[in-house]
Amino acid sequence: PKIVTLPGDGIGPEVTAAAVAVLREVAPDVTIEEHLIGGIAYDTHGDPFPQVTRDALKDADAVLLGTVGGAQDSAWNLLPRHLRPESGLLALRKALGCYANLRPVRVQPGLEHLSPLKAELARGVDILIVRELLGGVYFDGDRKIDGDTAYNTMRYTTPEVERVARVAFWAAEQRKGRVTSVDKANVLEVSELWRRDVTALRDREYRGIHLNHEYVDSVAMLIVSDPSRYDVIVTENLFGDILSDLAAVIPGSLGLMPSASLGDGAGLFEPIHGSAPDIAGKGVANPAAAIMSAGMLLRHGLKRPEGANQIDRAVALALREHPTRDLGGRADTQTFTRAVLSALE
Amino acid sequence: PKIVTLPGDGIGPEVTAAAVAVLREVAPDVTIEEHLIGGIAYDTHGDPFPQVTRDALKDADAVLLGTVGGAQDSAWNLLPRHLRPESGLLALRKALGCYANLRPVRVQPGLEHLSPLKAELARGVDILIVRELLGGVYFDGDRKIDGDTAYNTMRYTTPEVERVARVAFWAAEQRKGRVTSVDKANVLEVSELWRRDVTALRDREYRGIHLNHEYVDSVAMLIVSDPSRYDVIVTENLFGDILSDLAAVIPGSLGLMPSASLGDGAGLFEPIHGSAPDIAGKGVANPAAAIMSAGMLLRHGLKRPEGANQIDRAVALALREHPTRDLGGRADTQTFTRAVLSALE
Numbered sequence: 001p002k003i004v005t006l007p008g009d010g011i012g013p014e015v016t017a018a019a020v021a022v023l024r025e026v027a028p029d030v031t032i033e034e035h036l037i038g039g040i041a042y043d044t045h046g047d048p049f050p051q052v053t054r055d056a057l058k059d060a061d062a063v064l065l066g067t068v069g070g071a072q073d074s075a076w077n078l079l080p081r082h083l084r085p086e087s088g089l090l091a092l093r094k095a096l097g098c099y100a101n102l103r104p105v106r107v108q109p110g111l112e113h114l115s116p117l118k119a120e121l122a123r124g125v126d127i128l129i130v131r132e133l134l135g136g137v138y139f140d141g142d143r144k145i146d147g148d149t150a151y152n153t154m155r156y157t158t159p160e161v162e163r164v165a166r167v168a169f170w171a172a173e174q175r176k177g178r179v180t181s182v183d184k185a186n187v188l189e190v191s192e193l194w195r196r197d198v199t200a201l202r203d204r205e206y207r208g209i210h211l212n213h214e215y216v217d218s219v220a221m222l223i224v225s226d227p228s229r230y231d232v233i234v235t236e237n238l239f240g241d242i243l244s245d246l247a248a249v250i251p252g253s254l255g256l257m258p259s260a261s262l263g264d265g266a267g268l269f270e271p272i273h274g275s276a277p278d279i280a281g282k283g284v285a286n287p288a289a290a291i292m293s294a295g296m297l298l299r300h301g302l303k304r305p306e307g308a309n310q311i312d313r314a315v316a317l318a319l320r321e322h323p324t325r326d327l328g329g330r331a332d333t334q335t336f337t338r339a340v341l342s343a344l345e
Numbered sequence: 346p347k348i349v350t351l352p353g354d355g356i357g358p359e360v361t362a363a364a365v366a367v368l369r370e371v372a373p374d375v376t377i378e379e380h381l382i383g384g385i386a387y388d389t390h391g392d393p394f395p396q397v398t399r400d401a402l403k404d405a406d407a408v409l410l411g412t413v414g415g416a417q418d419s420a421w422n423l424l425p426r427h428l429r430p431e432s433g434l435l436a437l438r439k440a441l442g443c444y445a446n447l448r449p450v451r452v453q454p455g456l457e458h459l460s461p462l463k464a465e466l467a468r469g470v471d472i473l474i475v476r477e478l479l480g481g482v483y484f485d486g487d488r489k490i491d492g493d494t495a496y497n498t499m500r501y502t503t504p505e506v507e508r509v510a511r512v513a514f515w516a517a518e519q520r521k522g523r524v525t526s527v528d529k530a531n532v533l534e535v536s537e538l539w540r541r542d543v544t545a546l547r548d549r550e551y552r553g554i555h556l557n558h559e560y561v562d563s564v565a566m567l568i569v570s571d572p573s574r575y576d577v578i579v580t581e582n583l584f585g586d587i588l589s590d591l592a593a594v595i596p597g598s599l600g601l602m603p604s605a606s607l608g609d610g611a612g613l614f615e616p617i618h619g620s621a622p623d624i625a626g627k628g629v630a631n632p633a634a635a636i637m638s639a640g641m642l643l644r645h646g647l648k649r650p651e652g653a654n655q656i657d658r659a660v661a662l663a664l665r666e667h668p669t670r671d672l673g674g675r676a677d678t679q680t681f682t683r684a685v686l687s688a689l690e
């Protein structure tokens with residue numbers, strides 16, 4: 001199998017290198033090809049998602065991404081929108097057809113103290129957020145800024161809702177069988193469609209799943225005050241962006257949050273943290289999320305659950321014995337990565 | 346001065362009665378006129394914001410609202426959207442021209458233990474969220490559900506952005522002088538306008554204010570993991586809905602969160618909690634948020650800061666000595682209200 005890595009900007013190259021080292025150990029037969037994306041791709045090719053990267057994806061079985069983007073005051077942010085690093089990422093998601101973004105939120109036993117929540121609330125949390133990734137205000141072409149007015153359009157169609165809801169129901173079948181669909185149906189027509197279609201699909205094809213609907217404002221509250229009420233959460237693109245970053249605080253560090261984006265072709269696997277320009281190049285970034293994303297790549301991309309489990313166990317061990325700085329420890333990127341490598345059985 | 350009270354649905358009448366009792370004590374000269382809104386107004390007049398209520402607002406100096414809406418499975422939710430209780434509330438906001446919703450988030454000294462956050466994070470939190478309340482996807486007429494597609498439009502104009510930003514800057518001048526404007530400018534054109542206009546207004550008229558811009562997903566994370574970094578937060582309607590409910594978890598109970606909605610005419614004052622149909626009519630609801638909203642009414646609506654301070658002090662005392670059930674205590678609505686009344690100096 002062939003994997004394309006896209007290290008990207010900021011701490012992306014450092015954490016991707018760590019993930020690649022672990023991947024090579026667990027799956028020595030994979031071919032790894034590295035390409036450019038984001039700000040660095042713009043600097044090199046004048047395009048945050050250049051044709052050479054696009055071409056390399058054609059025969060890839062999975063894609064491992066680092067991070068894209070610069071600091072708030074970076075020159076990249078002064079570029080026209082379609083040339084900015086983030087646009088490269090959005091174009092990549094679109095090109096791969098990855099419509100379902102899976103973000104597991106798990107508090108590892110023994111690591112409850114890292115959470116900003118009281119330990120009794122954090123203990124045992126195990127949520128899977130399924131975020132729709134190719135629709136809504138992110139991609140709808142009906143958008144404009146013009147003089148003193150601007151707008152974006154939050155649009156969904158039934159097929160878009162159904163395909164991501166299917167992923168959520170399927171995931172719930174391997175978990176506790178409960179799905180919470182999140183919307184703002186008391187205000188938005190687009191949420192009315194979302195709620196109707198998710199319900200109809202459950203009634204038609206997933207009768208064994210327990211489905212409930214909650215409003216996004218209420219979920220924002222409940223996910224931090226009573227996280228153990230959730231199993232699988234499914235929601236549209238913008239709500240999913242907000243809620244999954246929010247949920248990421250529960251384990252105590254964005255550095256612990258991997259993600260998988262699945263669709264029709266090759267999957268995209270990436271840590272959810274940003275490019276952290278303030279610590280880029282210093283060798284201190286926590287690579288755990290990137291390494292766990294490589295684990296998700298093995299599980300969902302290459303269908304190698306044993307390799308994925310191996311990685312998860314090794315990361316959990318390394319986190320306990322060599323916590324990185326974001327976790328209040330002292331391990332740098334290399335020390336942590338070596339700890340993971342030597343914990344692989 | 347004349348105040349219109351709109352107790353509404355669920356626990357609304359109970360908490361409004363408590364707030365009225367306190368108001369009568371602190372401001373015995375005000376005239377209070379009660380009217381219907383929400384589900385109960387629909388049941389009585391076939392309209393969640395009936396003409397008789399609309400008329401009563403004409404010469405009101407301020408409006409004190411309870412809550413609107415029923416349980417998720419309430420028959421009201423099967424009505425056409427414009428007849429549902431929530432539409433009554435939205436129409437009321439519009440009729441009053443209340444474009445700036447102020448939601449203070451304060452952790453009272455000695456009540457840190459109520460927070461789901463670790464006490465050291467909750468201690469001393471004092472944030473003011475200013476939510477734009479009449480624009481964005483909530484009110485834009487370009488919206489539709491039709492067969493298998495639906496959309497809403499998130500639109501803003503410069504005057505809409507400026508008037509609410511002015512309120513945020515003005516509030517920051519009485520506080521620590523810092524404003525964080527929240528958007529999703531890396532994805533949305535409407536956020537680009539928002540950011541540009543907020544910045545221009547600061548540069549023109551509020552040079553003493555320290556302004557920074559953050560993305561909504563990042564703020565969702567930071568507001569619970571590092572709340573003390575914020576002073577005043579200003580944001581558009583939908584982001585404000587989500588973030589202010591989220592921030593409400595910091596003090597430990599929605600029951601502690603009052604709000605004020607200000608605009609051109611009479612202000613609207615309401616607790617941010619919902620109608621809590623599960624405990625409605627049982628006399629156990631926590632009326633603190635409604636009572637504090639009456640305090641905000643005195644401060645912002647009638648310009649009587651002494652009365653407002655009197656109420657705030659009395660509520661803080663009552664919370665310590667007679668905590669209600671949502672706070673792990675045993676006081677019912679009446680006991681708590683009496684405690685507030687007797688703590689008024």
Ligand SMILES: CC(C)[C@H](C(=O)O)[C@@H](O)C(=O)O
Nearest residue numbers: 086089090241272531532562
């Ligand atoms: C960088 C940005 C465009 C992106 C998004 O909003 O999707 C990020 O926040 C994410 O969640 O992956």
Ligand SMILES: CC(C)[C@H](C(=O)O)[C@@H](O)C(=O)O
Nearest residue numbers: 186187217431434435586617
């Ligand atoms: C009831 C609903 C329409 C309302 C809103 O979304 O504005 C509520 O959530 C609020 O925040 O006051």
